[in-house]
Amino acid sequence: MTDAATARRSRLTPERAAELYEAVLDLLREVGYDALTMDAVAARTRSSKATLYRQWGGKAELVARAIRHSKPGRISDVDTGSLRGDFLALVHREDDCAMEQNTALMRGLAMATHTNPDLLQAFREQVIEPEMTELRGMLSRAVDRGEVAPDNPALPFVVHMMIGAFATRALIDEQPPTQDFLSSYIDAVILPALGVPTT
Amino acid sequence: MTDAATARRSRLTPERAAELYEAVLDLLREVGYDALTMDAVAARTRSSKATLYRQWGGKAELVARAIRHSKPGRISDVDTGSLRGDFLALVHREDDCAMEQNTALMRGLAMATHTNPDLLQAFREQVIEPEMTELRGMLSRAVDRGEVAPDNPALPFVVHMMIGAFATRALIDEQPPTQDFLSSYIDAVILPALGVPTT
Numbered sequence: 001m002t003d004a005a006t007a008r009r010s011r012l013t014p015e016r017a018a019e020l021y022e023a024v025l026d027l028l029r030e031v032g033y034d035a036l037t038m039d040a041v042a043a044r045t046r047s048s049k050a051t052l053y054r055q056w057g058g059k060a061e062l063v064a065r066a067i068r069h070s071k072p073g074r075i076s077d078v079d080t081g082s083l084r085g086d087f088l089a090l091v092h093r094e095d096d097c098a099m100e101q102n103t104a105l106m107r108g109l110a111m112a113t114h115t116n117p118d119l120l121q122a123f124r125e126q127v128i129e130p131e132m133t134e135l136r137g138m139l140s141r142a143v144d145r146g147e148v149a150p151d152n153p154a155l156p157f158v159v160h161m162m163i164g165a166f167a168t169r170a171l172i173d174e175q176p177p178t179q180d181f182l183s184s185y186i187d188a189v190i191l192p193a194l195g196v197p198t199t
Numbered sequence: 200m201t202d203a204a205t206a207r208r209s210r211l212t213p214e215r216a217a218e219l220y221e222a223v224l225d226l227l228r229e230v231g232y233d234a235l236t237m238d239a240v241a242a243r244t245r246s247s248k249a250t251l252y253r254q255w256g257g258k259a260e261l262v263a264r265a266i267r268h269s270k271p272g273r274i275s276d277v278d279t280g281s282l283r284g285d286f287l288a289l290v291h292r293e294d295d296c297a298m299e300q301n302t303a304l305m306r307g308l309a310m311a312t313h314t315n316p317d318l319l320q321a322f323r324e325q326v327i328e329p330e331m332t333e334l335r336g337m338l339s340r341a342v343d344r345g346e347v348a349p350d351n352p353a354l355p356f357v358v359h360m361m362i363g364a365f366a367t368r369a370l371i372d373e374q375p376p377t378q379d380f381l382s383s384y385i386d387a388v389i390l391p392a393l394g395v396p397t398t
Contacts, residue, residue: 111310128371153387157364159371161388164363165356172327172358188352189360193388 012055020045020052021066029105033063033112033119060118064126067109070102075134083142083196084186091182100176103166132159147196154193161190211254219244219251220265228304232262232311232318259317263325266308269301274333282341282395283385290381299375302365331358346395353392360389 012020023045027036038059042049056062072093078086094102113120139155142148148155165185169177187198211219222244226235237258241248255261271292277285293301312319338354341347347354364384368376386397 107313111313114306114310132371153383154391157384157388160363160367160384161360162363163367163371164359164361167366168359168362172331172362184352185356185359189356189388189392192353192394193391195391 018069020047021069024062024066025070025105028063028066028108029101032108033116036063038062058118060116060122061126063109063119064122067106067123068126068130071131072098075131076137078138079141082145083139083147083194084191084198086138086142087186087190088183091179091186096176096178099178103170103176106166107170135159142194142196148194152194154195157193158190161193165189217268219246220268223261223265224269224304227262227265227307228300231307232315235262237261257317259315259321260325262308262318263321266305266322267325267329270330271297274330275336277337278340281344282338282346282393283390283397285337285341286385286389287382290378290385295375295377298377302369302375305365306369334358341393341395347393351393353394356392357389360392364388 020041024036024041027040027044031040036059038049038052041047041062042052052062056065075090078089078093080086080089109119109123113123135158139148139158143150143155154161165182166177169175169181175181191198219240223235223240226239226243230239235258237248237251240246240261241251251261255264274289277288277292279285279288308318308322312322334357338347338357342349342354353360364381365376368374368380374380390397
Protein backbone atom coordinates (compact mmCIF):
# COMPACT_ATOMS: atom_id res chain seq x y z
CA MET A 1 0.00 0.00 0.00
CA THR A 2 1.36 3.45 -0.84
CA ASP A 3 1.40 6.35 1.59
CA ALA A 4 -1.30 7.97 -0.51
CA ALA A 5 -3.47 4.87 -0.20
CA THR A 6 -2.90 4.82 3.55
CA ALA A 7 -3.99 8.42 3.77
CA ARG A 8 -7.11 7.77 1.67
CA ARG A 9 -8.18 4.80 3.74
CA SER A 10 -7.97 6.78 6.93
CA ARG A 11 -8.66 10.24 5.64
CA LEU A 12 -5.30 11.15 7.16
CA THR A 13 -3.43 13.70 5.14
CA PRO A 14 0.07 12.64 4.13
CA GLU A 15 1.30 15.43 6.42
CA ARG A 16 -0.57 13.95 9.35
CA ALA A 17 0.72 10.45 8.58
CA ALA A 18 4.25 11.87 8.42
CA GLU A 19 3.75 13.46 11.85
CA LEU A 20 2.64 10.14 13.28
CA TYR A 21 5.64 8.32 11.78
CA GLU A 22 8.02 10.94 13.20
CA ALA A 23 6.50 10.51 16.66
CA VAL A 24 6.88 6.73 16.41
CA LEU A 25 10.58 7.10 15.48
CA ASP A 26 11.14 9.52 18.37
CA LEU A 27 9.55 7.07 20.80
CA LEU A 28 11.58 4.21 19.37
CA ARG A 29 14.80 6.14 19.95
CA GLU A 30 13.68 7.03 23.48
CA VAL A 31 12.44 3.69 24.78
CA GLY A 32 13.14 0.99 22.16
CA TYR A 33 10.69 -1.35 20.47
CA ASP A 34 9.77 -3.56 23.40
CA ALA A 35 8.85 -0.68 25.68
CA LEU A 36 6.98 1.24 22.98
CA THR A 37 3.20 1.13 23.50
CA MET A 38 0.31 2.13 21.27
CA ASP A 39 -0.92 4.15 24.27
CA ALA A 40 2.26 6.21 24.17
CA VAL A 41 1.94 6.77 20.41
CA ALA A 42 -1.71 7.78 20.83
CA ALA A 43 -0.87 10.17 23.66
CA ARG A 44 2.06 11.79 21.93
CA THR A 45 0.20 12.26 18.65
CA ARG A 46 -3.18 13.04 20.21
CA SER A 47 -4.79 10.20 18.25
CA SER A 48 -7.14 7.54 19.49
CA LYS A 49 -5.75 4.05 19.80
CA ALA A 50 -8.71 2.85 17.72
CA THR A 51 -7.52 5.03 14.84
CA LEU A 52 -3.99 3.69 15.11
CA TYR A 53 -5.15 0.07 15.11
CA ARG A 54 -7.62 0.64 12.26
CA GLN A 55 -4.95 2.36 10.23
CA TRP A 56 -1.95 0.12 10.84
CA GLY A 57 -3.25 -3.06 12.41
CA GLY A 58 -0.72 -3.06 15.23
CA LYS A 59 2.57 -1.91 16.63
CA ALA A 60 4.75 -4.02 14.35
CA GLU A 61 3.24 -2.68 11.14
CA LEU A 62 3.16 0.90 12.41
CA VAL A 63 6.86 0.74 13.30
CA ALA A 64 7.83 -0.91 10.00
CA ARG A 65 5.94 1.71 8.01
CA ALA A 66 7.49 4.51 10.05
CA ILE A 67 10.94 3.13 9.20
CA ARG A 68 10.04 2.82 5.54
CA HIS A 69 8.76 6.40 5.57
CA SER A 70 11.97 7.66 7.21
CA LYS A 71 14.15 6.51 4.32
CA PRO A 72 15.63 9.43 2.40
CA GLY A 73 13.70 8.81 -0.82
CA ARG A 74 13.35 5.60 -2.77
CA ILE A 75 16.32 3.68 -4.14
CA SER A 76 14.42 3.66 -7.43
CA ASP A 77 14.64 7.47 -7.57
CA VAL A 78 18.42 7.14 -7.95
CA ASP A 79 19.45 6.83 -11.58
CA THR A 80 22.76 8.47 -12.41
CA GLY A 81 23.55 6.46 -15.54
CA SER A 82 26.33 4.34 -14.02
CA LEU A 83 26.33 1.69 -11.31
CA ARG A 84 29.16 3.34 -9.41
CA GLY A 85 27.30 6.65 -9.58
CA ASP A 86 24.12 5.00 -8.30
CA PHE A 87 25.87 3.34 -5.35
CA LEU A 88 27.67 6.54 -4.37
CA ALA A 89 24.41 8.50 -4.67
CA LEU A 90 22.75 6.03 -2.30
CA VAL A 91 25.54 6.52 0.23
CA HIS A 92 25.27 10.29 -0.01
CA ARG A 93 21.51 10.51 0.52
CA GLU A 94 22.14 10.84 4.26
CA ASP A 95 24.88 12.75 6.03
CA ASP A 96 27.09 10.93 8.55
CA CYS A 97 25.12 12.17 11.53
CA ALA A 98 21.78 10.93 10.17
CA MET A 99 23.41 7.67 9.15
CA GLU A 100 24.79 7.09 12.65
CA GLN A 101 21.39 7.74 14.24
CA ASN A 102 19.57 5.51 11.78
CA THR A 103 22.10 2.72 12.12
CA ALA A 104 21.56 2.70 15.89
CA LEU A 105 17.80 2.61 15.35
CA MET A 106 18.02 -0.23 12.83
CA ARG A 107 20.34 -2.21 15.09
CA GLY A 108 17.84 -1.94 17.93
CA LEU A 109 15.04 -3.08 15.64
CA ALA A 110 17.10 -5.95 14.23
CA MET A 111 17.58 -7.11 17.82
CA ALA A 112 13.87 -6.78 18.53
CA THR A 113 12.96 -8.94 15.52
CA HIS A 114 14.56 -11.93 17.25
CA THR A 115 11.86 -12.00 19.91
CA ASN A 116 9.00 -10.43 17.91
CA PRO A 117 8.12 -12.54 14.86
CA ASP A 118 5.35 -10.11 13.87
CA LEU A 119 7.92 -7.31 13.72
CA LEU A 120 10.21 -9.48 11.60
CA GLN A 121 7.36 -10.17 9.19
CA ALA A 122 6.25 -6.52 8.97
CA PHE A 123 9.86 -5.44 8.56
CA ARG A 124 10.37 -7.90 5.73
CA GLU A 125 7.16 -6.83 3.98
CA GLN A 126 7.42 -3.08 4.48
CA VAL A 127 11.16 -2.44 4.40
CA ILE A 128 13.38 -5.29 3.22
CA GLU A 129 11.36 -6.60 0.28
CA PRO A 130 10.53 -3.20 -1.25
CA GLU A 131 14.16 -2.09 -0.92
CA MET A 132 15.47 -5.32 -2.39
CA THR A 133 13.09 -4.95 -5.34
CA GLU A 134 14.31 -1.40 -5.91
CA LEU A 135 17.94 -2.47 -5.58
CA ARG A 136 17.40 -5.28 -8.08
CA GLY A 137 15.98 -2.65 -10.46
CA MET A 138 19.14 -0.58 -10.05
CA LEU A 139 21.35 -3.63 -10.72
CA SER A 140 19.25 -4.69 -13.67
CA ARG A 141 19.74 -1.30 -15.31
CA ALA A 142 23.50 -1.86 -14.93
CA VAL A 143 23.12 -5.24 -16.64
CA ASP A 144 21.06 -3.64 -19.44
CA ARG A 145 23.78 -1.01 -19.95
CA GLY A 146 26.35 -3.82 -20.25
CA GLU A 147 28.20 -2.77 -17.09
CA VAL A 148 27.60 -6.10 -15.33
CA ALA A 149 27.35 -9.53 -16.96
CA PRO A 150 23.82 -10.94 -16.55
CA ASP A 151 25.24 -14.13 -15.02
CA ASN A 152 27.71 -12.43 -12.67
CA PRO A 153 27.64 -14.66 -9.58
CA ALA A 154 27.92 -11.73 -7.16
CA LEU A 155 24.58 -10.21 -8.25
CA PRO A 156 22.49 -12.17 -5.69
CA PHE A 157 24.90 -11.14 -2.91
CA VAL A 158 24.86 -7.35 -3.22
CA VAL A 159 22.56 -6.95 -0.23
CA HIS A 160 24.70 -9.30 1.86
CA MET A 161 27.77 -7.24 1.01
CA MET A 162 26.07 -3.95 1.84
CA ILE A 163 24.50 -5.05 5.10
CA GLY A 164 27.83 -6.62 6.07
CA ALA A 165 29.47 -3.23 5.82
CA PHE A 166 26.88 -1.64 8.12
CA ALA A 167 26.61 -4.49 10.59
CA THR A 168 30.32 -5.05 11.13
CA ARG A 169 31.53 -1.47 11.15
CA ALA A 170 30.50 -0.95 14.78
CA LEU A 171 31.49 -4.40 16.01
CA ILE A 172 34.88 -4.66 14.30
CA ASP A 173 35.98 -1.08 13.95
CA GLU A 174 34.17 0.50 16.89
CA GLN A 175 33.02 3.27 14.56
CA PRO A 176 29.74 4.18 12.91
CA PRO A 177 29.52 3.74 9.15
CA THR A 178 30.32 6.97 7.33
CA GLN A 179 30.05 8.13 3.74
CA ASP A 180 33.83 7.78 3.38
CA PHE A 181 33.88 4.26 4.77
CA LEU A 182 30.97 3.11 2.60
CA SER A 183 32.41 4.74 -0.52
CA SER A 184 35.71 2.91 0.03
CA TYR A 185 33.87 -0.34 0.58
CA ILE A 186 31.89 0.11 -2.65
CA ASP A 187 35.10 0.67 -4.62
CA ALA A 188 37.12 -2.03 -2.86
CA VAL A 189 34.53 -4.79 -2.56
CA ILE A 190 31.18 -4.39 -4.28
CA LEU A 191 32.21 -3.08 -7.70
CA PRO A 192 35.22 -5.45 -8.07
CA ALA A 193 33.01 -8.42 -7.12
CA LEU A 194 30.57 -7.30 -9.83
CA GLY A 195 33.41 -6.86 -12.31
CA VAL A 196 32.87 -3.10 -12.66
CA PRO A 197 35.99 -0.92 -13.01
CA THR A 198 36.25 1.69 -10.26
CA THR A 199 38.22 4.28 -12.14
CA MET B 200 46.54 -16.08 28.06
CA THR B 201 46.53 -19.59 26.57
CA ASP B 202 44.30 -22.40 27.79
CA ALA B 203 47.41 -24.04 29.20
CA ALA B 204 48.28 -20.91 31.18
CA THR B 205 44.70 -20.72 32.45
CA ALA B 206 44.94 -24.31 33.61
CA ARG B 207 48.29 -23.68 35.33
CA ARG B 208 47.09 -20.64 37.19
CA SER B 209 44.15 -22.51 38.62
CA ARG B 210 45.54 -26.00 38.68
CA LEU B 211 42.57 -26.92 36.49
CA THR B 212 43.40 -29.57 33.97
CA PRO B 213 42.64 -28.60 30.34
CA GLU B 214 39.98 -31.32 30.44
CA ARG B 215 38.32 -29.71 33.47
CA ALA B 216 38.46 -26.28 31.82
CA ALA B 217 36.88 -27.78 28.69
CA GLU B 218 34.07 -29.23 30.82
CA LEU B 219 33.42 -25.84 32.36
CA TYR B 220 33.34 -24.15 28.96
CA GLU B 221 30.90 -26.76 27.64
CA ALA B 222 28.60 -26.18 30.59
CA VAL B 223 28.71 -22.43 30.02
CA LEU B 224 27.75 -22.88 26.35
CA ASP B 225 24.89 -25.22 27.30
CA LEU B 226 23.58 -22.66 29.78
CA LEU B 227 23.93 -19.88 27.21
CA ARG B 228 21.82 -21.87 24.73
CA GLU B 229 19.24 -22.60 27.41
CA VAL B 230 18.76 -19.19 29.03
CA GLY B 231 20.79 -16.61 27.07
CA TYR B 232 23.49 -14.28 28.35
CA ASP B 233 21.41 -11.95 30.48
CA ALA B 234 19.77 -14.75 32.47
CA LEU B 235 23.02 -16.70 32.88
CA THR B 236 24.38 -16.49 36.45
CA MET B 237 27.67 -17.50 37.97
CA ASP B 238 25.59 -19.40 40.55
CA ALA B 239 24.12 -21.54 37.79
CA VAL B 240 27.56 -22.21 36.29
CA ALA B 241 28.91 -23.13 39.73
CA ALA B 242 25.97 -25.44 40.42
CA ARG B 243 26.07 -27.18 37.07
CA THR B 244 29.83 -27.72 37.16
CA ARG B 245 30.05 -28.39 40.93
CA SER B 246 32.58 -25.59 41.27
CA SER B 247 32.69 -22.82 43.85
CA LYS B 248 31.83 -19.33 42.66
CA ALA B 249 35.09 -18.17 44.23
CA THR B 250 36.99 -20.49 41.89
CA LEU B 251 35.11 -19.20 38.87
CA TYR B 252 35.75 -15.56 39.75
CA ARG B 253 39.40 -16.17 40.59
CA GLN B 254 39.88 -18.04 37.35
CA TRP B 255 37.96 -15.82 34.93
CA GLY B 256 37.27 -12.57 36.70
CA GLY B 257 33.59 -12.53 35.82
CA LYS B 258 30.76 -13.68 33.63
CA ALA B 259 31.76 -11.70 30.54
CA GLU B 260 35.28 -13.13 30.40
CA LEU B 261 34.12 -16.66 31.20
CA VAL B 262 31.58 -16.53 28.36
CA ALA B 263 34.04 -15.02 25.88
CA ARG B 264 36.65 -17.67 26.69
CA ALA B 265 34.06 -20.43 26.38
CA ILE B 266 33.19 -19.15 22.90
CA ARG B 267 36.84 -18.95 21.94
CA HIS B 268 37.34 -22.49 23.19
CA SER B 269 34.35 -23.75 21.20
CA LYS B 270 35.85 -22.75 17.86
CA PRO B 271 36.77 -25.77 15.74
CA GLY B 272 40.52 -25.22 15.86
CA ARG B 273 42.47 -22.07 15.15
CA ILE B 274 42.29 -20.26 11.82
CA SER B 275 46.09 -20.31 11.91
CA ASP B 276 46.03 -24.13 11.79
CA VAL B 277 44.54 -23.90 8.27
CA ASP B 278 47.26 -23.72 5.62
CA THR B 279 46.35 -25.46 2.37
CA GLY B 280 48.77 -23.60 0.11
CA SER B 281 46.15 -21.46 -1.67
CA LEU B 282 43.81 -18.72 -0.47
CA ARG B 283 40.75 -20.38 -1.97
CA GLY B 284 41.72 -23.66 -0.32
CA ASP B 285 42.17 -21.89 3.03
CA PHE B 286 38.77 -20.15 2.85
CA LEU B 287 36.99 -23.36 1.84
CA ALA B 288 38.77 -25.27 4.62
CA LEU B 289 37.52 -22.67 7.13
CA VAL B 290 33.96 -23.14 5.90
CA HIS B 291 34.23 -26.91 6.16
CA ARG B 292 35.55 -27.03 9.71
CA GLU B 293 31.97 -27.25 10.97
CA ASP B 294 29.06 -29.16 9.48
CA ASP B 295 25.83 -27.30 8.69
CA CYS B 296 24.12 -28.37 11.88
CA ALA B 297 26.95 -27.13 14.12
CA MET B 298 27.13 -23.92 12.07
CA GLU B 299 23.42 -23.26 12.52
CA GLN B 300 23.64 -23.78 16.29
CA ASN B 301 26.73 -21.61 16.62
CA THR B 302 25.28 -18.86 14.46
CA ALA B 303 22.23 -18.70 16.75
CA LEU B 304 24.50 -18.55 19.79
CA MET B 305 26.67 -15.81 18.28
CA ARG B 306 23.62 -13.77 17.26
CA GLY B 307 22.32 -13.93 20.83
CA LEU B 308 25.69 -12.80 22.16
CA ALA B 309 25.99 -10.02 19.58
CA MET B 310 22.64 -8.74 20.83
CA ALA B 311 23.78 -8.98 24.46
CA THR B 312 26.91 -6.91 23.73
CA HIS B 313 24.68 -3.90 23.04
CA THR B 314 23.63 -3.70 26.69
CA ASN B 315 26.73 -5.27 28.29
CA PRO B 316 29.86 -3.24 27.54
CA ASP B 317 32.01 -5.65 29.58
CA LEU B 318 30.87 -8.51 27.35
CA LEU B 319 31.68 -6.46 24.26
CA GLN B 320 35.17 -5.80 25.59
CA ALA B 321 35.81 -9.42 26.58
CA PHE B 322 34.42 -10.59 23.25
CA ARG B 323 36.72 -8.25 21.36
CA GLU B 324 39.77 -9.30 23.38
CA GLN B 325 39.13 -13.05 23.53
CA VAL B 326 37.40 -13.74 20.22
CA ILE B 327 37.43 -10.99 17.61
CA GLU B 328 41.00 -9.74 17.94
CA PRO B 329 42.66 -13.19 18.05
CA GLU B 330 40.61 -14.35 15.06
CA MET B 331 41.35 -11.20 13.08
CA THR B 332 45.07 -11.62 13.78
CA GLU B 333 44.92 -15.22 12.56
CA LEU B 334 42.91 -14.21 9.49
CA ARG B 335 45.43 -11.47 8.68
CA GLY B 336 48.12 -14.16 8.88
CA MET B 337 46.20 -16.27 6.37
CA LEU B 338 45.80 -13.29 4.02
CA SER B 339 49.40 -12.28 4.41
CA ARG B 340 50.54 -15.74 3.31
CA ALA B 341 48.41 -15.24 0.17
CA VAL B 342 50.17 -11.91 -0.42
CA ASP B 343 53.57 -13.57 0.10
CA ARG B 344 52.67 -16.28 -2.44
CA GLY B 345 51.76 -13.53 -4.94
CA GLU B 346 48.06 -14.50 -5.02
CA VAL B 347 46.88 -11.10 -3.77
CA ALA B 348 48.50 -7.73 -4.44
CA PRO B 349 49.85 -6.23 -1.19
CA ASP B 350 47.91 -3.02 -1.81
CA ASN B 351 44.63 -4.70 -2.80
CA PRO B 352 42.00 -2.35 -1.33
CA ALA B 353 39.67 -5.22 -0.32
CA LEU B 354 42.20 -6.70 2.14
CA PRO B 355 41.00 -4.62 5.13
CA PHE B 356 37.39 -5.60 4.37
CA VAL B 357 37.60 -9.39 4.38
CA VAL B 358 36.08 -9.64 7.85
CA HIS B 359 33.25 -7.28 6.89
CA MET B 360 32.48 -9.42 3.86
CA MET B 361 32.52 -12.65 5.85
CA ILE B 362 30.42 -11.42 8.76
CA GLY B 363 28.02 -9.87 6.28
CA ALA B 364 27.37 -13.30 4.82
CA PHE B 365 26.56 -14.76 8.23
CA ALA B 366 24.58 -11.82 9.55
CA THR B 367 22.35 -11.30 6.55
CA ARG B 368 21.68 -14.91 5.61
CA ALA B 369 18.98 -15.30 8.27
CA LEU B 370 17.50 -11.82 7.86
CA ILE B 371 17.36 -11.69 4.07
CA ASP B 372 17.08 -15.30 3.03
CA GLU B 373 15.32 -16.75 6.10
CA GLN B 374 17.87 -19.57 6.09
CA PRO B 375 20.87 -20.45 8.21
CA PRO B 376 24.29 -20.13 6.57
CA THR B 377 25.42 -23.45 5.13
CA GLN B 378 28.70 -24.72 3.70
CA ASP B 379 27.20 -24.46 0.18
CA PHE B 380 26.04 -20.89 0.69
CA LEU B 381 29.35 -19.78 2.16
CA SER B 382 31.37 -21.54 -0.54
CA SER B 383 29.34 -19.75 -3.24
CA TYR B 384 29.81 -16.44 -1.45
CA ILE B 385 33.58 -16.96 -1.24
CA ASP B 386 33.77 -17.67 -4.99
CA ALA B 387 31.31 -14.93 -6.02
CA VAL B 388 32.34 -12.12 -3.69
CA ILE B 389 35.45 -12.51 -1.55
CA LEU B 390 37.92 -13.96 -4.05
CA PRO B 391 36.87 -11.66 -6.96
CA ALA B 392 37.14 -8.63 -4.66
CA LEU B 393 40.66 -9.79 -3.77
CA GLY B 394 41.48 -10.35 -7.44
CA VAL B 395 41.97 -14.11 -6.99
CA PRO B 396 40.75 -16.36 -9.84
CA THR B 397 38.16 -18.89 -8.65
CA THR B 398 38.82 -21.59 -11.20
